Amino acid sequence: xxTLFWIWLAAAFIFLIIEIATPTxxxxxxxxxxxxxxxxxCLTPSYLVQIxxxxxxxxxxxxxxxxxxxxxxxxxxxxTNVDAMVDRPGLVVKTINPALDVGQVRVDGQVxxxxxxxxxxxxxxxxxxxxxxxxxxxxKDEQ
Numbered sequence: 001x002x003t004l005f006w007i008w009l010a011a012a013f014i015f016l017i018i019e020i021a022t023p024t025x026x027x028x029x030x031x032x033x034x035x036x037x038x039x040x041x042c043l044t045p046s047y048l049v050q051i052x053x054x055x056x057x058x059x060x061x062x063x064x065x066x067x068x069x070x071x072x073x074x075x076x077x078x079x080t081n082v083d084a085m086v087d088r089p090g091l092v093v094k095t096i097n098p099a100l101d102v103g104q105v106r107v108d109g110q111v112x113x114x115x116x117x118x119x120x121x122x123x124x125x126x127x128x129x130x131x132x133x134x135x136x137x138x139x140k141d142e143q
Contacts, residue, residue: 004047008038008054025069029061030054082131089127089141096120096138105138112136 012034019027037054044050088107096103096116105114105126113135120126125141 002041002045004041004045004050005038008034008041008050012038023073025065026062029058029065032061033058085128085131085136087128089125090136090138092120092122092124092126095122105136107136114138116140 012031015027015030015034019025019031033054033056036057037050040050040053085107090105090107090112092103092114093106093111094102094104096105096114097119098115098117101115103114103116103120104111105128106112107128114126115132115135115137116126116139120138120140126138127141129137129139131137
């Protein structure tokens, strides 16, 4: 067996370890490309052909595996920390005025600095749209 065969197999093994550590299916494409290049190294001594086989297989497989990767990876079922604040109801405790950059809301018993697209008066119900640093961007809750 040529030396390049073992080099390609070592590269495939390294890519496999990386794929196991980061399950994105990108490095799995490199594993298959490296194995293809190892087989090619037995057929031709040209390292340029071997690199071409590696690049060709990898480039073809990466876009083909993306739908599979999206299907097998699922979004975390439970949002935590500030991600859990989105869509939560709350109450304005200090009038929100974007022109003056003031306003506070109470959401889940905690008081937060808040911003909005318009003025929202104290005592009105709100819904959190997103979190911007340590501020909540809110809208009036029409319910």
